[in-house]
Amino acid sequence: MAHAQEMDAYVEPTGIGPPKLGMWLFLSGEVVLFGGIIMTIVLFRVSFPGWAEESSHTNPIIGSVNTFNLLTSSMLVAVAYKMSATGRHDLAKLCILGCLLFGILFLCLKWIIEWPTEIAHHYTIHSGPFWQLYYTATGLHAVHVLVGLVAFVIILVLYMGTWRPKFTLEAAALYWHFVDIVWLFLWPLFYLS
Amino acid sequence: MAAATHAVHHAEIGWVGRYIFSTDHKMIAKQYLLNGLFFAIFGGIIALMFRVHLAVPDAGILAPERYNSFVTMHGTLMVFWVAMPILLGFFGNLTIPLMIGARDMAFPLLNMMSYWTFFLSSVVIMASFFVPGGPFAGGWTGYAPLSVSTGMMGVDWGINLWVLGLALEFTAVLMGGINFIVTPFVMRARGMSIMRLPLIIWMVVIASLLFMLSVGPLIAGAFLVLFDKNFGTHFYLVTAEARGDPLLWQHLFWFFGHPEVYVILIPGLGVICEIFPAAARKPLHGYHHIIYATIFAGVLSFMVWAHHMFVAGLNPLAAVGFSITTIIISVPFLVIVVAMGLTLWGGSLRFNAAFLYAFFAYCIFIVGGLTGLQLGATVADIQLHDTYFVVAHFHYVIFASVILATFAAVQWWFPKMFGRLMNETIGKIHAISTFVLFNIVFTPMFILGFAGYPRRYAGYDHIPFLQGWTWLNDLASIAGILLVLVQFLFVFNFFYSMRAGKKADKNPWEATTMEWMAPSPPPHLNWGDTAPVVDRGPYEYATDEADYEPQGRLIALSSGQQPVASHQPPATGH
Numbered sequence: 001m002a003h004a005q006e007m008d009a010y011v012e013p014t015g016i017g018p019p020k021l022g023m024w025l026f027l028s029g030e031v032v033l034f035g036g037i038i039m040t041i042v043l044f045r046v047s048f049p050g051w052a053e054e055s056s057h058t059n060p061i062i063g064s065v066n067t068f069n070l071l072t073s074s075m076l077v078a079v080a081y082k083m084s085a086t087g088r089h090d091l092a093k094l095c096i097l098g099c100l101l102f103g104i105l106f107l108c109l110k111w112i113i114e115w116p117t118e119i120a121h122h123y124t125i126h127s128g129p130f131w132q133l134y135y136t137a138t139g140l141h142a143v144h145v146l147v148g149l150v151a152f153v154i155i156l157v158l159y160m161g162t163w164r165p166k167f168t169l170e171a172a173a174l175y176w177h178f179v180d181i182v183w184l185f186l187w188p189l190f191y192l193s
Numbered sequence: 194m195a196a197a198t199h200a201v202h203h204a205e206i207g208w209v210g211r212y213i214f215s216t217d218h219k220m221i222a223k224q225y226l227l228n229g230l231f232f233a234i235f236g237g238i239i240a241l242m243f244r245v246h247l248a249v250p251d252a253g254i255l256a257p258e259r260y261n262s263f264v265t266m267h268g269t270l271m272v273f274w275v276a277m278p279i280l281l282g283f284f285g286n287l288t289i290p291l292m293i294g295a296r297d298m299a300f301p302l303l304n305m306m307s308y309w310t311f312f313l314s315s316v317v318i319m320a321s322f323f324v325p326g327g328p329f330a331g332g333w334t335g336y337a338p339l340s341v342s343t344g345m346m347g348v349d350w351g352i353n354l355w356v357l358g359l360a361l362e363f364t365a366v367l368m369g370g371i372n373f374i375v376t377p378f379v380m381r382a383r384g385m386s387i388m389r390l391p392l393i394i395w396m397v398v399i400a401s402l403l404f405m406l407s408v409g410p411l412i413a414g415a416f417l418v419l420f421d422k423n424f425g426t427h428f429y430l431v432t433a434e435a436r437g438d439p440l441l442w443q444h445l446f447w448f449f450g451h452p453e454v455y456v457i458l459i460p461g462l463g464v465i466c467e468i469f470p471a472a473a474r475k476p477l478h479g480y481h482h483i484i485y486a487t488i489f490a491g492v493l494s495f496m497v498w499a500h501h502m503f504v505a506g507l508n509p510l511a512a513v514g515f516s517i518t519t520i521i522i523s524v525p526f527l528v529i530v531v532a533m534g535l536t537l538w539g540g541s542l543r544f545n546a547a548f549l550y551a552f553f554a555y556c557i558f559i560v561g562g563l564t565g566l567q568l569g570a571t572v573a574d575i576q577l578h579d580t581y582f583v584v585a586h587f588h589y590v591i592f593a594s595v596i597l598a599t600f601a602a603v604q605w606w607f608p609k610m611f612g613r614l615m616n617e618t619i620g621k622i623h624a625i626s627t628f629v630l631f632n633i634v635f636t637p638m639f640i641l642g643f644a645g646y647p648r649r650y651a652g653y654d655h656i657p658f659l660q661g662w663t664w665l666n667d668l669a670s671i672a673g674i675l676l677v678l679v680q681f682l683f684v685f686n687f688f689y690s691m692r693a694g695k696k697a698d699k700n701p702w703e704a705t706t707m708e709w710m711a712p713s714p715p716p717h718l719n720w721g722d723t724a725p726v727v728d729r730g731p732y733e734y735a736t737d738e739a740d741y742e743p744q745g746r747l748i749a750l751s752s753g754q755q756p757v758a759s760h761q762p763p764a765t766g767h
Contacts, residue, residue, distance in 0.1 A: 011379075011382065018379050021375045021378060022299070022371045022375045025405060029405045029406070029409055031404075032406055032409030035409060036414065036448075047438065052461065073460060125420070129436075136416070136426075147747065
C-alpha cells in the first residue's frame with residue numbers, strides 16, 4: 001500500500017531483511033550451544049581412556065548414510081530457494097518435498113533402526129561416558145532435525161496455496177544448513193573416531 | 194516493518210490486545226518492568242528474612258536448609274528474574290523503537306511471545322517454593338555435582354523446576370535479544386547512522402549479543418544436570434561405578450557467567466550515559482571511546498571465566514593467564530568511567546532525582562570495579578575467595594547497574610510510559626537514603642571478608658575467630674533491613690505518580706534524543722501521521738546555536754512532497 005511504501009522511505013536502507021538477520025543471530029546462539037556440547041565431548045574423550053573402544057560399537061554405515069541424507073537434503077533446499085527466487089515454483093515445491101523425505105529418512109534410520117538396535121545390545125544412556133554423550137548430543141541434534149522438518153511441512157503447505165515464500169524459505173534453508181553442519185561435526189566424533 | 198505499518202490501518206484493538214497480549218513495544222516494556230519489580234520486592238524480602246536470621250541466628254527464624262534455599266533464590270531471582278527483564282526487556286523495549294525513530298520492533302509477535310515465555314518462567318520458579326523438598330538450595334551458581342547429589346534440600350523437585358525455569362527464561366531473553374539486535378540494524382529512521390545511535394541502544398545491542406553468544410554452553414550444561422539428576426547419567430557425578438567430571442559445570446557455567454555479568458551491567462551504564470549529558474548540559478565526553486571500550490570489554494569477557502575458579506584445582510599456569518585477562522578488562526571500564534566523569538566536569542548540573550540515582554550508581558560502580566581488580570589477582574583471590582569480600586564486590590557492581598540505574602531509568606522515562614512525572618522530592622529522599630544505607634550494608638562486608646568471614650553460612654556465633662566482628666555483621670544486618678524497607682518509598686512513588694503525578698509535556702528534561710520528540714505517552718506506533726528524520730548526533734548540548742539541539746525532527750506524512758534529510762542521499766527503498 002502507498003502509505004507503507006512512503007513510510008519505508010523514512011527508514012535507513014540496510015539491504016538485509018529482518019528474518020535473515022534474525023536467523024543468523026539465532027544460529028550464532030545455536031553454534032555456542034553445540035559448541036558447549038562438542039567441547040564436553042572433547043573433554044571426556046581426552047580424560048576417558050576407553051573412548052575409542054566404545055565408539056567402535058556404533059554403526060558407521062548408518063552414520064555415513066545419514067550424512068548422505070542430510071547433505072542431499074541441504075542441497076535440495078538450496079535448489080528450492082533458487083527455483084523459488086527465479087519463479088519456477090513447481091520445481092521449488094518438488095525440491096522441498098525431496099528435502100523433507102531425506103530428512104524423514106534420517107530420523108527413521110536413527111530412531112527406528114539405529115537406537116533400538118544399540119539399546120537391544122545394552123548400549124544405553126547408562127553405559128558410560130561415551131554412550132551418555134552419544135545419546136545426548138545426537139538426540140539434541142535429532143530434535144533440531146525434527147523442528148526443521150516441521151518448519152518445512154508448514155512452508156510446503158502454505159506454498160501449495162497462493163503464498164510465495166521469500167525470506168521465510170531463506171531463513172529455513174539457513175537453519176537447515178546449520179543442522180547439517182552440526183552433523184558434520186558429530187559424525188566423525190561418534191562414528192569415525 | 195510491513196506488519197507494523199499494516200497495523201496503522203487496523204488501530205481498533207480490544208482490551209486484551211492492548212493490555213495483555215499486546216504487541217506494542219511500550220506495553221511489553223511495562224509488562225517486563227512490573228514483572229521485574231515484583232521479583233525485586235520478593236527477592237528483597239527474602240534477603241531481609243535471611244539478614245534478620247543472621248542477626249539472631251539462634252532464634253530459629255530459618256532452619257539452616259531454609260537459609261541455604263533463601264540465599265540461593267535471592268541470587269537466582271535478582272540476577273535472572275529482576276536484572277534480565279528490566280535491563281534488557283524493559284530498557285530495550287522502551288528505548289529502542291522510540292530512540293531510533295521506528296514504529297515498533299522488527300518482530301512484534303516474537304516480542305509478545307518473549308514476554309509471555311518470561312511470564313511462564315516466572316510461574317515455574319515461583320512454583321518451586323511450593324513443591325516437596327522446597328526450592329533449590331545449591332547456590333545461584335548451581336554447582337554440580339553438589340546440585341545433583343542426593344541429601345541436599347531442594348534436590349527432589351527444586352532443582353528440576355530451577356533448571357526448567359531458567360531454560361524458559363533464557364528462551365524468553367533470546368527471543369527478545371533477536372529483536373533488540375535486529376531492530377536497530379534494519380529499522381533506523383533516515384539519517385540515524387550507526388554512529389549516531391544513543392549509547393543505551395549500543396549497550397542493549399552489545400549486551401544482547403553477549404548473552405546470545407554465551408548462554409549456549411550453560412543450556413547444554415543444564416540439560417546434563419537434569420540427565421544426571423533424573424536419568425542416572427554421570428556427566429558430573431563421581432561415584433563408585435562411574436566417573437563424571439566435577440569441574441565441567443564450573444567451566445560451562447562461568448563461560449556464560451562472566452559475559453552475563455556484563456549483560457546486566459552495561460545497559461545500566463547506558464542509562465548513566467543518557468542522563469549525565471542532559472543533567473550536565475554538556476555533550477557526552479568520548480562517545481566513540483565508550484562504544485569501542487564496551488565492545489573490547491565484551492570480547493574480552495569471553496576469556497576471563499576461569500577467574501571464578503582459582504581455588505577449584507585449576508592449573509596455576511592457566512590461573513596466571515586468566516588473571517592477566519581479568520586485570521586487562523578493567524582498562525575499558527576505566528575508559529568508560531573516566532568519560533562519564535569528564536561529561537560532568539565543568540557542566541552546570543541539574544540535581545534532579547534521575548541524576549542523583551545515576552550519579553550514585555556511578556559512584557558505587559567505581560568501588561565495585563576497583564575491588565574486582567583485587568579479586569582478579571590470583572594471590573589475593575586465594576585469600577578472599579568465598580568470603581564476604583566477594584559478596585560486597587558483587588553487590589557494589591550489580592546494585593549500581595541493576596537497582597540504581599533502574600530507578601534512574603524509571604524516573605527518567607516515566608513520562609514516556611505514563612505521560613506523567615514521578616515525584617521529585619520522594620525520588621531524592623529515596624535516592625539519598627538508598628545510597629547511604631547501601632554503603633552501610635556493604636562496606637562492612639569488605640572488612641568482614643578480609644577478616645575471613647565465609648559467605649553462605651547460616652550463623653557465625655559458634656566460630657571462635659570471628660567473634661570480634663559480630664557487631665559489624667549486625668550493623669550490616671540492621672542497615673540491610675532498613676534498606677529493603679526504604680524501597681517501599683519508590684513503590685509508593687511509582688504507583689502514586691502513575692495516578693496523580695504532574696502531567697508531563699513532550700520533553701520535560703530538555704533532552705536531545707528522539708524519544709523526546711514523541712508525545713508523552715507516545716501513541717500506538719509512536720509517530721502518528723509524521724515520520725522522524727535524524728539530523729545530528731545524540732548529545733548536542735551547549736552548541737553555538739542553542740542550549741540543546743534535538744537529534745532530529747518530525748515531518749508530515751502524506752504531504753505529497755518528499756522531504757530529504759540534508760546530507761542523506763534520496764530514498765532508494767529496498
